[in-house]
Amino acid sequence: MEAKFADAEKLFDRLKSAFVAQDYETSITLLSQLKVKLTEFSGLPPLYRQTPTQVQELVLARSILEYAVILSVKTEDQESFERHFLQLKPYYTDTRQLISRSSEEYPILGLNLLRLLVQNRIAEFHTELELLPPEALDDVCLKHAIELEQSFMEGAYNRVLNARQAFPHETYLYFMDLLAKTVRDEIAGCSEKAFDFLTVADAKKILMFSSDQELLKYAAESALVPDTKELLIQCQRSRILRCFLPDEHPDWEIQKGILYFQKVKELAPCKEIPSLQMINQTLGYARELERIV
Amino acid sequence: MFAFLPLRCVYTNLKNVAALVEKGVVSKEMRLMVRAMRHVMSIRRKLKGPTVVSFLKSTLPSGSDALSRLLPYVSKEEEIGMDIDTPSSALHVSSHKQSILPELEIFTYLLVLIFLLDKKSYDKAKACSSGAIKRLQQLNRRTLDVLAARIYFYYSYSYELTNSLAEIRGTLLLLHRTATLHHDELGQETLLNLLLRNYLHYNLYDQAEKLRSKTQRAESHSHQQLCRYLYYLGRIRTIQLEYTDAKDSLMQAARKAPLSASGFRIQCNKWAAIVRLLLGEIPERTTFMQPGMRKALRPYFELTNAVRIGDLELFRQVAEKFSSTFYTDKTHNLIVRLRHNVIRTGLRNISISYSRISLTDVAAKLHLVSATPVDDAESIVTKAIRDGGIDAIVDHANGWMQSKETGDIYSTQEPQLAFHSRIAFCLNTHNEAVKALRFPPNAHKKELESAEKRRERQQQEQELAKHIAEEDDDEF
Numbered sequence: 001m002e003a004k005f006a007d008a009e010k011l012f013d014r015l016k017s018a019f020v021a022q023d024y025e026t027s028i029t030l031l032s033q034l035k036v037k038l039t040e041f042s043g044l045p046p047l048y049r050q051t052p053t054q055v056q057e058l059v060l061a062r063s064i065l066e067y068a069v070i071l072s073v074k075t076e077d078q079e080s081f082e083r084h085f086l087q088l089k090p091y092y093t094d095t096r097q098l099i100s101r102s103s104e105e106y107p108i109l110g111l112n113l114l115r116l117l118v119q120n121r122i123a124e125f126h127t128e129l130e131l132l133p134p135e136a137l138d139d140v141c142l143k144h145a146i147e148l149e150q151s152f153m154e155g156a157y158n159r160v161l162n163a164r165q166a167f168p169h170e171t172y173l174y175f176m177d178l179l180a181k182t183v184r185d186e187i188a189g190c191s192e193k194a195f196d197f198l199t200v201a202d203a204k205k206i207l208m209f210s211s212d213q214e215l216l217k218y219a220a221e222s223a224l225v226p227d228t229k230e231l232l233i234q235c236q237r238s239r240i241l242r243c244f245l246p247d248e249h250p251d252w253e254i255q256k257g258i259l260y261f262q263k264v265k266e267l268a269p270c271k272e273i274p275s276l277q278m279i280n281q282t283l284g285y286a287r288e289l290e291r292i293v
Numbered sequence: 294m295f296a297f298l299p300l301r302c303v304y305t306n307l308k309n310v311a312a313l314v315e316k317g318v319v320s321k322e323m324r325l326m327v328r329a330m331r332h333v334m335s336i337r338r339k340l341k342g343p344t345v346v347s348f349l350k351s352t353l354p355s356g357s358d359a360l361s362r363l364l365p366y367v368s369k370e371e372e373i374g375m376d377i378d379t380p381s382s383a384l385h386v387s388s389h390k391q392s393i394l395p396e397l398e399i400f401t402y403l404l405v406l407i408f409l410l411d412k413k414s415y416d417k418a419k420a421c422s423s424g425a426i427k428r429l430q431q432l433n434r435r436t437l438d439v440l441a442a443r444i445y446f447y448y449s450y451s452y453e454l455t456n457s458l459a460e461i462r463g464t465l466l467l468l469h470r471t472a473t474l475h476h477d478e479l480g481q482e483t484l485l486n487l488l489l490r491n492y493l494h495y496n497l498y499d500q501a502e503k504l505r506s507k508t509q510r511a512e513s514h515s516h517q518q519l520c521r522y523l524y525y526l527g528r529i530r531t532i533q534l535e536y537t538d539a540k541d542s543l544m545q546a547a548r549k550a551p552l553s554a555s556g557f558r559i560q561c562n563k564w565a566a567i568v569r570l571l572l573g574e575i576p577e578r579t580t581f582m583q584p585g586m587r588k589a590l591r592p593y594f595e596l597t598n599a600v601r602i603g604d605l606e607l608f609r610q611v612a613e614k615f616s617s618t619f620y621t622d623k624t625h626n627l628i629v630r631l632r633h634n635v636i637r638t639g640l641r642n643i644s645i646s647y648s649r650i651s652l653t654d655v656a657a658k659l660h661l662v663s664a665t666p667v668d669d670a671e672s673i674v675t676k677a678i679r680d681g682g683i684d685a686i687v688d689h690a691n692g693w694m695q696s697k698e699t700g701d702i703y704s705t706q707e708p709q710l711a712f713h714s715r716i717a718f719c720l721n722t723h724n725e726a727v728k729a730l731r732f733p734p735n736a737h738k739k740e741l742e743s744a745e746k747r748r749e750r751q752q753q754e755q756e757l758a759k760h761i762a763e764e765d766d767d768e769f
């Protein structure tokens with residue numbers, strides 16, 4: 001037992017050094033080997049057998065899984081992040097009596113919350129939130145994630161984009177970038193409903209682009225027709241651009257440095273009667289009235 | 294009927310209840326068992342140690358396992374709670390029976406359990422209930438279902454009072470499986486509720502939902518269990534952001550709950566109020582002023598006020614003032630989600646009252662506290678416009694928000710939709726009322742004739758027949 005444990009520890013040290021050297025391939029292979037070794041220990045979940053080395057086994061297994069989680073962030077693999085995190089969770093919840101709290105627990109929990117936010121799984125975000133004890137809410141990393149979610153829900157997107165500069169942990173960068181992209185789409189959607197037009201300078205500030213080129217590229221993003229794109233590049237010189245964007249950003253026109261959102265197409269009050277809906281409703285009433293319960 | 298009998302007749306009451314249980318087993322009628330349980334509940338406050346001991350000794354055969362296991366629990370209490378009622382000592386009769394119905398045995402377990410819980414000796418109750426569960430697992434009789442369901446409930450209750458709910462999760466799951474295999478529907482229902490309660494106690498909403506979605510539920514046998522189930526379902530749905538379903542379940546639970554269950558109704562009302570706030574509707578003042586609930590619902594009343602006005606500052610103050618209450622009710626995270634609603638309501642009020650207002654003023658009115666209030670206000674306003682909360686456009690160059698004219702509502706689809714929801718509700722209520730109809734209990738007996746009337750009628754018929762015969766004769 002002791003020999004197996006010592007083996008595992010040596011392998012783990014190698015993993016740590018490969019990780020620091022940013023050699024991700026070796027890290028991944030070492031990690032798979034370590035996982036096989038971990039199955040030989042019976043002190044771990046789900047067995048929790050009382051062995052003499054149980055506490056050390058638990059600590060070791062937890063550190064290995066924490067490294068696995070951070071590795072999956074560096075390799076930008078969201079599925080493996082989810083898998084490793086789910087394996088790691090019992091170590092945080094069920095082993096409270098057995099081992100002391102890990103220093104990486106809150107950052108990793110915060111990372112998970114951020115991931116759920118980015119993937120728009122708000123229901124699971126809140127379920128996870130319920131599991132946190134009250135004192136955890138004061139921690140920097142968790143507070144950061146929670147405030148982000150609040151700002152996202154309220155619509156204060158500029159706060160979200162500003163928070164990108166104030167991240168608490170370097171592993172957060174990856175998710176913050178993804179979040180920035182989602183937020184940008186949201187802002188664009190809101191802006192086109194709310195504003196009639198915006199100067200290019202203002203649009204740049206609101207959408208947080210650093211240059212005109214990016215803005216134009218973003219506005220032209222959904223262009224499906226390839227030759228339209230060429231047309232766009234040609235027209236850039238003359239500063240008159242017409243973008244055909246079928247689904248997301250219809251009719252964004254940029255003329256003389258002003259970005260026009262949907263041309264004021266006053267939809268005439270719909271004269272059409274929603275006949276299908278009314279037919280369904282009336283048939284429903286007739287059916288219910290005649291029903292023999 | 295048993296409520297007003299003097300103390301020394303508690304023993305007689307217990308004997309009567311035992312007789313009811315026996316009758317129920319013999320005739321295989323669940324109603325009698327349920328009635329027996331009700332009687333026990335009404336006399337439980339009057340139970341004293343010696344009474345229980347004498348009852349045990351007279352019901353269980355001497356030398357049986359159950360007797361030897363249960364007596365130590367109760368005899369200790371007897372020493373502590375010595376009362377002056379000496380006539381009861383005359384009732385120390387040993388039982389002559391050799392064997393005993395399992396139901397009566399389980400009934401004695403249940404009685405001791407209730408007695409221990411009332412005396413607040415929770416550890417003993419824990420041990421007794423574990424013993425009862427072991428005994429139950431050896432038996433498989435459908436007539437035991439009612440009693441077994443009660444025992445499961447008190448088992449879970451005694452563990453909850455000693456803060457060791459997590460230990461019994463495995464046992465509860467096993468019992469639930471067994472109940473399903475035995476088609477013991479009441480047991481299934483009770484155990485599902487107990488499991489949900491167990492998970493929700495530790496905030497494991499995810500697991501609770503997984504269990505609930507995978508279990509099959511038959512028609513409910515017990516009104517109380519149905520109310521509890523609706524409450525737990527409502528809570529799970531709230532956390533998962535499905536507010537409409539949650540509102541339905543919680544309102545139903547609050548309505549169906551019996552009037553005496555005031556604690557339960559208060560909890561249901563608290564959660565229902567929050568869910569309605571999260572949905573954007575303001576609960577009426579009368580829901581908070583119901584008799585007996587006024588003080589408990591006071592924090593929620595003030596919260597509703599803050600949301601209704603749309604004042605973020607007031608909201609923050611109320612949330613801080615009552616934060617301990619919210620933590621104990623486990624609604625703290627929901628309150629945090631309400632911030633968004635407060636802002637939305639405030640914004641709507643502003644947009645209706647002003648035709649044009651600058652964004653700095655909007656930020657000031659909403660008490661938006663941050664480094665860049667104007668930008669925040671702009672983003673929030675644009676999001677609200679997109680979500681359809683307010684009808685306006687923003688002019689970025691001049692930095693103001695301009696409200697659009699609200700047109701004539703009656704020329705749109707709105708009245709049609711409102712009517713449709715009301716019609717659907719009325720039709721549903723009608724169907725449910727028809728389903729709940731029952732014939733008056735003895736209506737069919739009025740139709741039957743008594744023996745005398747029958748004799749009279751037969752006599753009359755005979756006379757009539759004779760008359761007709763004579764007439765015929767006369768004619769000839």
